[in-house]
Amino acid sequence: MSPLAVRQIGPPRLTKGLESARRLDWDAHRALHPDPRPLTTDRLVALCEAGSLHGRGGAGFPFARKVRATADSAVRRRKRTVVVVNGTEGEPGSAKDKALLRGAPHLVLDGAAVAATALGSLEIIVAVTDPDAAASVERAIAERELGARARVVRLPERFITGEGGALVRGINGGRPIPPGRKGRASTRGVDGLPTLLSNAETFAQLAVLAGLGPRRYRQVGLPDEPGTVLLTVTGSARFPAVVETAAGAPLAHLLDLCGGRAGEGVLVGGYHGAWLAGDVATRTEVSRAGLAAAGGALGAGIVMPLGRGTCPLGECARVAGYLAAESAGQCGPCRLGLPDIAGALAALAAGRDAAAARDTVRRATRMVVGRGACSHPDGTARFVSSALDVFAADVDRHVAEGGCGRPVRGVLPAGTDARLSLEVDWSRCDGHGLCADVLRGTVRLDEYDYPVIPSEPIPARLEADARRAVAVCPGLALRLVPRAPHEPVARADRARPDAPPPGAPGPGRP
Structure with missing residues (x-):
């Protein structure tokens, strides 16, 4: 994501100085932020409790409890600890951690250093996907002369990379996907050691809290949510x-x-x-x-x-397809449930058997909740279910009229790495369905067992599967074509143009 402007409502804290500078070097940072004094573990826990500091990465978990759990595990297992800053931020619509790591890396490192000193950690690891953020943090580490006490780890940019278990696996040299068995980084994280893991904003907030003290920190915000x-x-x-x-x-x-x-x-x-x-x-x-x-x-x-100039269901269908493709694909809800949700929501947005598609979406979202190896199915189901509720009038219009008449403008980002699109030569397609088997969740079959090809380009991570789908097509009907520059987002999936009318007998497979 390109750098976004930084704006403030009220006096800035985390973004102080970024109004006039793209990046604060060591001297500029120290002119704005005091050097936090070292703390013991007990004093760090007390500070975080007094400041009501919660994680800012999504779950909102109390930071003091994370610190205490990591410290207790280290004592119990007689191990050293590691501090990990999660700066991966793989979601297309997020840029706040990137803004901090690019512009105020020393503030993030201040917070990480406070935690590492209190826990007696072996090292600080900053995990990132953005090359500019990586360069900025590496420069900050050099400016602070931290040497081997801190390092940057680059990981692939995917939606699930930032999940705690996936992040630890990636740092340890494995594939950054959520592990099948849930565990806590505070018990066993990087290299099997107790690991304090939180996102970049949380550590920046810790630095501000340590510099101001609880009383001044709580002067802005709410009593239960200061800062x-x-x-x-x-x-x-x-x-x-x-x-x-x-x-x-x-x-x-x-x-x-x-x-x-x-x-x-x-x-x-x-x-x-x-x-x-x-x-x-x-x-x-x-x-x-x-x-x-x-x-x-x-x-x-x-x-x-969202605004008013785009089709809400079409926008949500694009995101649902992206989320299905971004899963690890290692458990039933991700491998089967999310593609079913994405396919049915796309059909609803396109007005194809919309009533049945709506019912399928609702049923599938209920079935994936609480059954995944991580929270990805639950989060996706929440996104889709809330869309059906909030845009209920639009859902009814799609069911009754086959659509709302608005284009899908791509207001919601759904990945930017796509380079190729799938096309079908309908004179060759015999409806074998192998492409839908290979690209489940991306290509689906209509009621006559002919493929419904997505109008959007194929994400780069699925290009290998797309090429395999092209290779296994018995009729040689599929092909991959380069995506045209600035290609507009289409209004619906590309279905077979000569599909029989409803009620007509469908062609059989040869």
């Missing part, structure tokens, strides 16, 4: 930005600052978050409690107004 919040505002906003605001600020002010209209709905918390109706969003405050009361979630700190 500021860092958010990424994209979607249909005319001025997308990373925004720092005090917790409790009206969401409407945030949208106004970025030139975004609530329209029919606002996505809060990212692709594992939830949709809020436009009128609800404008009455909601930016806080964990406020967003939860409205039916949303602060999650990864992402706000995406």
Whole structure:
């Protein structure tokens, strides 16, 4: 993602100095932020409890409990600890951690150093996917002369890379996907050692808390959620930005600052978050409690107004397809459930047997919840279910009229690495269905067993499967073609143009 503008509502803390500089070097950072004094483990826990510091990566877990769990595990197992800064931020709509690592890397390292000193850690590891963030942190490590005490690890940019278990596996040299068996990094993380793992904003908040002290830290924000919040505002906003605001600020002010209209709905918390109706969003405050009361979630700190010029269901179908393709594909809900959700939602958006597709989406979302190896199926189900509720009128129109008449403009980002598109020569296609077997969740079959090819380009991570689908097609009907520059987003999947009318007998397979 290209760097976004940094904006503030009220006095900045995390983004102080970034109004006038793209990156704060060591001297500029120290002129703005005091050097936090060293703390013992007990004093660090007490500080985090006094400041009500919670993780800012999505789950909102109390940071003091993470520190205590890591310290207790180290004592119990007689092991040293590791501190890991999760700066991967693989979600397409998020940029707040990248903004910190690119512009204020020393603030993040200050917080990591406070934690590492308190825990007696062997090293600090900053895990990133963004090359600019990696370069900025490596430069900061050199500026601080940390040597072997800190290092940067580059990982592939995927949605699931930032999941805790996947991140640890990637740092350990394995494939960065969630492990089949759930575990805690605080017990066994990097190299099997107790690991304190949190995202970049959390460590930056820790640095601010340690520098100001609990009393001054709590002077802004809410009594139960003190301090500021860092958010990424994209979607249909005319001025997308990373925004720092005090917790409790009206969401409407945030949208106004970025030139975004609530329209029919606002996505809060990212692709594992939830949709809020436009009128609800404008009455909601930016806080964990406020967003939860409205039916949303602060999650990864992402706000995406949809606006009114695009098809809501088409936008959500694109994201559902992206989330299905981004899964690890190692458990039933991800391998089978998410592709079924994505396929049915695409059919609903395109108006193909829309009533049955709507029922399939609702049934499939219920079935994947609580059954995955990680939270990816649950988060995807929450995103899709909330969309059906918030855009209920649009769902009814798609069922009754076959669509809403609006194009799909690609307001919600769904990956940017696609280079090739699939095309079908319908004069050769005999409906064998092998392409749908190979590209489950990307290619689906219609009621006559002919393939429905996605209008969007194939993600780079699926190119090998797409080439295999082309190779196994008995009729040589499939081909991959280069994506045209600035290719517009189509309104519906590319279905067979001469499909029989409803009720007509479908052709049999040879």
